[in-house]
Amino acid sequence: MSTKTWQDPKPARVTYDDWARLFEDVPDELLDRYHYYREDQERSGGLKPWSAYMFPPQTFAVYGARHLKRLKFDNSLAALRMWGFVQNETERLYRARQVGRRVVATMGDLGAVPVIVNSFPGATAFYPDCIWWMPFVMESNVLFDAAAGLGIGDATCFSRAALGAFDKHAYFPEPDLVVASTGASCDDYSGVEQLAGRFAAEMLWVESPCRRERLGCHACGEDLAETVDSGTPYEPESLAFLVTEYERVKETMERLTGHRTSEEELRAGVRKANRVRRLTRRVRELAYRDGALPSLEAMVVEFGNLHHYADIDEWPEVLEHLVETCEERGRKGETVVDRDALRLVWVTPPADPLFLNYLEDQGARVVGTEYVIGQALELLDEDRPPLEAVAESFMAASLTGSTRQRTEAAIRQAREHDADGVIISGILGGSHCAMESRLIARYVKAELDLPVLEFDVPPPAKEISRQIRTRIDAFLEVLRGRR
Amino acid sequence: MAVLTSERLDALREERLQRLRAHRASGRKVIGWIAGFTPVEVIRAAGAEPVRLLRGGYQAEARGDRYLRSDACPLCLSSMGAFDIDPLYRLVDAVAAVNTCDMLRRLPESIHRHFGLPVYQLYMPRTSEALPHRVAEFRRQLEWFAGELAAFTGNEVGPKTLAGGIREANRVRGALRGLDELCKGDNPVLSGTDILDAVAFATTLDPEHAVSLIGGIHEMASSVEPTPGSRPRLMLGGSEVAEQDRWLVETIETKADIVTDMLDTGTSWYEEDCPEDGEPMDALARFYFARTGMMRRPNDRAYERARGLVKENRVKAVVWKTLLYCDPWNFEAVRLREEVGVPVLHIDGNYSSENREQLRTRVEAFLENL
Numbered sequence: 001m002s003t004k005t006w007q008d009p010k011p012a013r014v015t016y017d018d019w020a021r022l023f024e025d026v027p028d029e030l031l032d033r034y035h036y037y038r039e040d041q042e043r044s045g046g047l048k049p050w051s052a053y054m055f056p057p058q059t060f061a062v063y064g065a066r067h068l069k070r071l072k073f074d075n076s077l078a079a080l081r082m083w084g085f086v087q088n089e090t091e092r093l094y095r096a097r098q099v100g101r102r103v104v105a106t107m108g109d110l111g112a113v114p115v116i117v118n119s120f121p122g123a124t125a126f127y128p129d130c131i132w133w134m135p136f137v138m139e140s141n142v143l144f145d146a147a148a149g150l151g152i153g154d155a156t157c158f159s160r161a162a163l164g165a166f167d168k169h170a171y172f173p174e175p176d177l178v179v180a181s182t183g184a185s186c187d188d189y190s191g192v193e194q195l196a197g198r199f200a201a202e203m204l205w206v207e208s209p210c211r212r213e214r215l216g217c218h219a220c221g222e223d224l225a226e227t228v229d230s231g232t233p234y235e236p237e238s239l240a241f242l243v244t245e246y247e248r249v250k251e252t253m254e255r256l257t258g259h260r261t262s263e264e265e266l267r268a269g270v271r272k273a274n275r276v277r278r279l280t281r282r283v284r285e286l287a288y289r290d291g292a293l294p295s296l297e298a299m300v301v302e303f304g305n306l307h308h309y310a311d312i313d314e315w316p317e318v319l320e321h322l323v324e325t326c327e328e329r330g331r332k333g334e335t336v337v338d339r340d341a342l343r344l345v346w347v348t349p350p351a352d353p354l355f356l357n358y359l360e361d362q363g364a365r366v367v368g369t370e371y372v373i374g375q376a377l378e379l380l381d382e383d384r385p386p387l388e389a390v391a392e393s394f395m396a397a398s399l400t401g402s403t404r405q406r407t408e409a410a411i412r413q414a415r416e417h418d419a420d421g422v423i424i425s426g427i428l429g430g431s432h433c434a435m436e437s438r439l440i441a442r443y444v445k446a447e448l449d450l451p452v453l454e455f456d457v458p459p460p461a462k463e464i465s466r467q468i469r470t471r472i473d474a475f476l477e478v479l480r481g482r483r
Numbered sequence: 484m485a486v487l488t489s490e491r492l493d494a495l496r497e498e499r500l501q502r503l504r505a506h507r508a509s510g511r512k513v514i515g516w517i518a519g520f521t522p523v524e525v526i527r528a529a530g531a532e533p534v535r536l537l538r539g540g541y542q543a544e545a546r547g548d549r550y551l552r553s554d555a556c557p558l559c560l561s562s563m564g565a566f567d568i569d570p571l572y573r574l575v576d577a578v579a580a581v582n583t584c585d586m587l588r589r590l591p592e593s594i595h596r597h598f599g600l601p602v603y604q605l606y607m608p609r610t611s612e613a614l615p616h617r618v619a620e621f622r623r624q625l626e627w628f629a630g631e632l633a634a635f636t637g638n639e640v641g642p643k644t645l646a647g648g649i650r651e652a653n654r655v656r657g658a659l660r661g662l663d664e665l666c667k668g669d670n671p672v673l674s675g676t677d678i679l680d681a682v683a684f685a686t687t688l689d690p691e692h693a694v695s696l697i698g699g700i701h702e703m704a705s706s707v708e709p710t711p712g713s714r715p716r717l718m719l720g721g722s723e724v725a726e727q728d729r730w731l732v733e734t735i736e737t738k739a740d741i742v743t744d745m746l747d748t749g750t751s752w753y754e755e756d757c758p759e760d761g762e763p764m765d766a767l768a769r770f771y772f773a774r775t776g777m778m779r780r781p782n783d784r785a786y787e788r789a790r791g792l793v794k795e796n797r798v799k800a801v802v803w804k805t806l807l808y809c810d811p812w813n814f815e816a817v818r819l820r821e822e823v824g825v826p827v828l829h830i831d832g833n834y835s836s837e838n839r840e841q842l843r844t845r846v847e848a849f850l851e852n853l
């Protein structure tokens with residue numbers, strides 16, 4: 001990315017210290033350009049801007065994000081901006097409360113309900129679920145210990161950190177409302193939601209229906225509709241059911257905000273979400289197909305589709321910046337990861353970001369992902385009534401259907417990008433990991449005859465355990481041998 | 484004391500297998516069912532024989548490692564393993580399951596992929612607020628299930644046959660409640676082990692034989708004089724208790740009486756009848772939807788029930804037995820301690836016998852402290 005005052009260096013993955021040196025050269029004029037909650041900032045008149053987020057990783061490391069010292073980052077200004085924006089989210093949520101926004105914790109559905117919440121003026125949705133990165137970024141078990149004190153011990157998904165965060169009252173302001181989605185979802189997080197209820201001023205439960213697949217039965221598969229974007233088959237009755245659930249969300253939000261929303265406002269919300277989803281799709285393409293962005297940054301972008309890191313207006317600007325940067329790299333024929341590196345599809349997000357760095361250090365790269373957020377990547381149908389559009393996108397959810405359906409997404413990407421292998425990272429005790437991993441491996445082997453590596457991400461640590469590194473190394477050796 | 488001796492239990496198990504073989508030989512389908520929310524009434528209305536698949540056991544669990552990761556819940560693991568080695572499971576023509584938890588929602592796919600059996604996965608809304616559209620959705624699931632079974636068995640499921648299925652299931656439930664009454668007084672003559680055995684057979688035998696067996700147990704128990712003295716009255720709760728968990732119940736009952744339970748495999752299954760008036764499918768949908776459980780969201784009603792059972796049965800302590808990785812029940816142990824107002828012993832484990840002595844010591848120490 002080139003601006004009048006800044007020229008990105010040659011693309012590379014750089015260390016925390018490298019970024020400190022690079023940051024010294026970034027002009028103040030640029031740093032002042034980027035703000036969150038721009039409208040609120042503008043409304044605050046002549047007050048000194050309080051909403052800057054453009055800081056180097058060191059700023060966040062000082063406040064406890066120790067892992068940043070060990071990670072490698074893309075060296076573009078756009079990536080720096082992205083990291084600043086993402087790391088700043090806690091501050092942003094507290095600021096939201098200060099400026100009078102309604103802060104709504106959405107839980108469990110990973111991508112759908114925030115589209116509705118964010119359509120309300122002055123409402124900000126966020127996912128406590130995303131706190132699951134926090135213990136790794138902080139290299140700390142504090143949140144897990146807090147969750148254990150409330151009943152959720154070690155042998156459970158890392159998403160239990162969200163419960164610890166509710167208990168600590170320090171990671172996000174007390175939400176005005178918690179919208180908890182459950183149903184055809186993982187047990188771990190459903191339990192987290194249930195126990196988090198004790199901290200909620202108001203809690204609304206939303207049912208996520210199951211997407212049934214024909215498994216030797218007679219009528220399954222008949223009269224199915226398909227999502228317009230990915231073509232995921234679903235029962236039309238499930239869509240109608242979910243719309244009724246979302247009506248309840250809308251009504252609750254109307255009561256909370258005192259604002260009777262219009263169809264047009266909801267449509268505008270859908271369009272905003274779609275803008276983000278389209279940009280994310282472009283980033284994925286540039287990263288996974290062209291190697292223009294490292295897999296770590298690409299993962300952060302993918303998860304931005306969930307709640308836009310609590311600022312639906314600024315996040316797409318960050319994404320535009322990233323897209324421009326990656327496209328410019330493309331025009332120059334530059335990549336940040338070796339195009340000839342071993343190509344892998346990653347299934348289930350690695351809670352520890354070090355894994356993605358390590359893979360690239362060892363001469364591999366990610367060319368496809370199935371990070372359990374298929375619903376957030378699905379484009380919303382702008383021709384449908386808005387709640388129906390949100391519900392329809394959720395019909396493509398990763399975890400509400402069968403394992404076979406979920407695997408299809410990974411298989412499709414593996415075919416498209418001529419993958420060399422598939423990695424399935426899991427979590428000890430995670431309900432879907434325990435039930436799905438073997439089946440996914442079986443389906444992949446049967447359909448593609450590709451090697452599959454399965455491992456569990458260990459608890460937070462300063463480095464990847466030797467045992468897992470050895471397993472990854474051996475796996476990559478096998479893949480090299482097959483080339 | 485247990486009314487049914489181990490020899491009698493073995494004989495009953497063998498008899499059960501013979502009956503199922505006879506059913507199959509006569510062309511009748513055997514449908515294995517998993518999870519207490521499975522509407523056996525529909526299975527019976529379709530002219531099939533419902534058999535609860537809840538044997539447990541470490542051998543089956545270890546065998547299940549071939550198909551699932553070892554951090555799947557022991558019930559799922561043992562279910563998978565049992566399709567390899569347990570004669571009861573091998574008699575099953577198809578499997579029906581309700582998603583009382585995520586693992587059970589996913590189990591049918593593994594059964595189907597590995598053993599080729601047709602599986603019927605009913606989706607029960609996990610949210611517990613009985614909003615009209617949620618009950619209607621469950622009713623739709625039941626109708627789909629009925630249609631599937633009709634196609635599988637060749638027997639139409641109509642209001643009449645469904646009403647018959649409801650009546651038969653209610654008959655069994657009523658008989659089990661009759662046994663339960665024998666636990667209400669001081670020094671109950673019937674043990675938790677007996678109830679566990681009775682439910683295990685009631686859910687795997689046809690109604691006629693189940694009611695006859697329960698009647699026999701009732702008769703035997705009624706003729707027994709209560710043992711004098713006073714023992715702590717306990718409630719057993721938690722994850723599903725399988726047939727092969729009998730040892731744990733026996734261990735507890737060496738020093739205490741289990742007078743009630745909060746188990747999917749116990750009172751939860753039979754405490755209420757499905758209403759027999761009104762349109763049967765509608766009644767069935769409402770009946771199952773209204774059932775409580777720690778996995779429903781919110782689960783406050785499950786706690787209300789727990790407090791009610793403790794009070795009504797003068798329970799002095801709760802043994803909360805959960806299966807490893809069984810999140811819906813495991814996660815609630817801390818809150819349960821806050822809610823029920825009596826001491827709670829939480830035991831979390833699998834079907835392995837290796838830690839039995841350790842568990843025995845923990846149980847005994849807990850009971851001595853009451």
